[in-house]
Amino acid sequence: MKDQARVVVIGGGIAGCSALYHLTREGWSDVMLIERDELTSGTTWHSAAQVTNFGMNQTMIGLKSHSIALYKELRDDPDYPVGYNYADGGIRLANTPEQMDGYRHFTSVAAGMGVEFEVIDAAECARRHPLISADNLLGGLWDPHDGHIDPAQLCQALARRARLAGAEVNRHTPVTGLTQHADHTWTVHTVKGDVRAEIVVNAGGYRCNEIGAMMGVSHPVASMEHQYFLTEDIPAITEAGHRMPLLRCPISDYYCRQEKGGLLLGFYEQDCRTWGLDGIDPHFSNALCPDDLDRVTDVLEGAFARMPALMDTGIREVVNGPITYTIDGAPLVGPIPGKRNAFCIIGLRAGLGEGGGHGWLLAQQIVHGEAEYDTWVIDPRRFTDHTTVELTALKAIEDYQNEFRFHLPHEHRPAGRPMKTTPLTPLLAAEGAHFGTVNGWERVADIKPSPDFTETLGYRFNEVHDVVAGEVAAVQNGVGLTEVSGFNRFELTGSGVHDFLDRMICGRVTRKPGRVGLGYLLNHHGMLKAEATVANLPASDRGPDRVWYGSAAASEFHDMDWLSSHLDPGEDVAIRSLTNDQTILVLAGPGSRAVLSEVARGDWSRDAFPWLSVRETHIGIAPATVLGVSFSGELAYEIHV
Structure with missing residues (x-):
């Protein structure tokens, strides 16, 4: 192992391997990856490995497009081909008009990034996925690029290409400490010796806060137990003559994709569990949590109703492993707040699908100072010091429970609120203030005309439109007073x-x-x-x-x-x-x-x-x-x- 490198990446899952590979693509070859165990031994190895182009903003769509293009290139590499089922297609179901409006919105956003989605009706959903029932269904969003990839092969392929470009990969090398010097460089202490580095990258997956503690920082990342099972062969699949599309169901909180002749069926149950908040067993590697299918009974009932063939299908394997969530559900990719020459690529709850793009944007930030996309949505500095472990856990649970239910305009979900208030908050509430949140601060959005006033959330003008129009008229013609907290x-x-x-x-x-x-x-x-x-x-x-x-x-x-x-x-x-x-x-x-x-x-x-x-x-x-x-x-x- 070398004793110095320009960049040391800590962690050998999809985040670390992608960051290492893309650093070499940006022209830096004096880079090193250090992994405590084997590559992909954390969350990556048990990932459901779905690769979708769907994103709720342009940055996420763009980085997923990069991932897909990269994975297709790796699939076609004659020297080390990666198993990638591209373009099976995928459907996100909807049973409310608001969800359908949202899909139309996201289709428009994607079109601006050169990505084509399609909003389809219930009958077309059932035609494209013959295992599903169209009962209680309005339609869905079709992603023609949807598919899944082999996690271990992907990471090995990225590491291989990085090594060919001059990078060094060190496995079975736990990091024991980090020391930052007056010139902002680092010494990375490992069981095999010290490495002097100009820049350090935390790609530690569910151990990211162990690495953060070595730097004196805490990241708003928490892990959740997540279960899926693999079914036995289903005749309708084995006899179909084509691969089944992926399915994501916000109605019943599950997803599925084809796995050989059966299905991989995953759940986002309401009775969910955080994991590892009080520390992680140092020997937890290539490991899983105990099965707990009782927690997903309600989700299973919904899945059975949507896909009746499941009721006649056996389960051949259950997987329950930790996945990471941040305080707002989006990854943390970029400079670590308050530190120099320190970056992170953590909280990748959909790591395999997005990891290629996240490593790409991180490498650009490290090498060039900026990425070619606006990265604010994934910038680690978008939060401040209110993001405690306790609050992060509450928000992780809330996000997990709403995995396929996107935020609607004006929606501010309740977990962990109120977090930051001022002495005026209760006074404004007494005047009928309706609050949103900005960086944890409760901030007045509008004044309710009556105590029982409620807003219908969605992508169309609603009851608040006239309320705000009245407030605008008051300011335009008279005078208005409000608090703008947290600036x-x-x-x-x-x-x-x-x-x-x-x-x-x-x-x-x-x-x-x-x-x-x-x-x-x-x-x-x-x-x-x-x-x-x-x-x-x-x-x-x-x-x-x-x-x-x-x-x-x-x-x-x-x-x-x-x-x-x-x-x-x-x-x-x-x-x-x-x-x-x-x-x-x-x-x-x-x-x-x-x-x-x-x-x-x-x-x-x-x-x-x-x-x-x-x-x-x-x-x-x-x-x-x-x-x-x-x-x-x-x-x-x-x-x-």
């Missing part, structure tokens, strides 16, 4: 602050005390990285001259990483987060100046306090900072308290 707020101090911001932000940044500007931060490719409001606060009894940097609630860790990583050694700039210390009230509308003048001393006229001004004041007896900014198109003020 990111950094305080920058030091003699070098303005020079630093000039370097970070394209365009001119105002240096005038008491003035506010809007800035855009670009990466080295000239692409937009962040947007921020910059407010210059003069020295006062609340502090010295300082600058407030404000940005979106979800960007707190992302923007702190970006700013901190670009500070020069010795630069007199300090950055402190105030996000959890204050909240924001937005006062908007043509009557807002009159309201502000009634509650705060001083002259708030246009001449005394023009647009893009900032002033420290008191609202009643409460210290506050007021910014004259508007994102509603009307006269408005941000009141930070």
